[in-house]
Amino acid sequence: MRVIIYGVGAVGGVLAAALQRSGTEVIGIARGRMLAAVQAKGIRLRSPEVDEVVPVTCVASPGEITFRADDAILLCMKTQDTRPALDALRMAGVTDQPIFCVQNGVANEAMALRLFPNVHGVTVMMPATYLNPGEAITYSAPKFGMFDIGRFPGGSDDADAALAEALNGATFAAYVKDDVMASKYGKLLMNLGNISGAAFGPKAADKPLRAALRAEAEAVLAASGIRVEDVSQTDPRRAVHMKTGPIPDAPGMSNSTLQSLQRGGSVETDYLNGEIAMLGRRHGVPTPLNDAMIALSVRMLREGIEPGSVSLDETMAALGIR
Ligand SMILES: NC(=O)C1=CN([C@@H]2O[C@H](COP(=O)(O)OP(=O)(O)OC[C@H]3O[C@@H](n4cnc5c(N)ncnc54)[C@H](OP(=O)(O)O)[C@@H]3O)[C@@H](O)[C@H]2O)C=CC1
Numbered sequence: 001m002r003v004i005i006y007g008v009g010a011v012g013g014v015l016a017a018a019l020q021r022s023g024t025e026v027i028g029i030a031r032g033r034m035l036a037a038v039q040a041k042g043i044r045l046r047s048p049e050v051d052e053v054v055p056v057t058c059v060a061s062p063g064e065i066t067f068r069a070d071d072a073i074l075l076c077m078k079t080q081d082t083r084p085a086l087d088a089l090r091m092a093g094v095t096d097q098p099i100f101c102v103q104n105g106v107a108n109e110a111m112a113l114r115l116f117p118n119v120h121g122v123t124v125m126m127p128a129t130y131l132n133p134g135e136a137i138t139y140s141a142p143k144f145g146m147f148d149i150g151r152f153p154g155g156s157d158d159a160d161a162a163l164a165e166a167l168n169g170a171t172f173a174a175y176v177k178d179d180v181m182a183s184k185y186g187k188l189l190m191n192l193g194n195i196s197g198a199a200f201g202p203k204a205a206d207k208p209l210r211a212a213l214r215a216e217a218e219a220v221l222a223a224s225g226i227r228v229e230d231v232s233q234t235d236p237r238r239a240v241h242m243k244t245g246p247i248p249d250a251p252g253m254s255n256s257t258l259q260s261l262q263r264g265g266s267v268e269t270d271y272l273n274g275e276i277a278m279l280g281r282r283h284g285v286p287t288p289l290n291d292a293m294i295a296l297s298v299r300m301l302r303e304g305i306e307p308g309s310v311s312l313d314e315t316m317a318a319l320g321i322r
């Protein structure tokens, strides 16, 4: 199996370097300063236990790759960047190779299934950072991260097993699941607080806000009849595989939405809190708190508000949260 990592950033950067260093053939697709840095020097993979520069073949677009039947394509970009990436894959000749959505939220799989027949979901449990070009950091050890993998909309097949085997050989813990979307909905609940970390800062005392966002979303998911599997800190696999800790001379741990804002990019909020707002509208369940988080993300982008500079106290008071 050859693995194509589409979107070499935090998650894609760790995956590309870890798979390549374990002997899997990898091609990365990157852009901008990350592309230039990886082509010049490779990927510096950092974790609490590893600091290694790994050379990885990296190109600017799928059009530069002659796709093979044994390719597994891993989408590792933010959801707002998925649709053009799928178009580029199709124009490059991809047909029925497995496409794995190694992404947060639950919208990518349906987007991919519109264009391709062989789509898989992956739940990503890996606190990863990309702030400096050419560097991908995971704060997790002894495994770099943990993944649930399965076919979309359900079931599992040989492609899931093959990817899990490659990942397990590359210092990850990977599990094949027949209902991977239940795990991905569980992860979605955790990501409703991403915009909070981005607006108020990674150290803000925002537990009550996160709990309220989650409770609102749980009511929506229950009304929608969606099965949810808990993959939060209480998932016992985390204690075995994912002990997170600081890394000397590395940036502190932060969520992917904050990193997007710090790099001057767009945010994924419409596919995180926005998924809950959309389901709420469909099923007649009000979602004022998640709506407020979406409005906050729009305000931050429109007004160029510095990440971490919004007042948590004022926001919680306005939302009636203590
Ligand atoms: N970071 C984390 O800790 C975690 C992230 N996730 C999820 O994983 C997914 C990826 O997140 P993350 O790794 O943080 O994202 P990043 O923004 O760090 O990485 C994505 C990379 O893909 C690049 N990219 C996007 N579109 C293209 C394209 N068409 N061609 C080439 N490169 C492209 C982006 O470039 P550019 O920078 O120019 O936009 C960026 O470098 C998201 O869904 C996220 O929510 C899940 C768990 C943890």
Ligand SMILES: CC(C)(CO)C(=O)C(=O)O
Residues within 6 Å of the ligand: 104, 126, 127, 128, 190, 191, 194, 254, 255, 256, 257
């Ligand atoms: C759970 C968390 C916050 C881990 O980094 C994540 O999924 C993200 O950053 O998007």
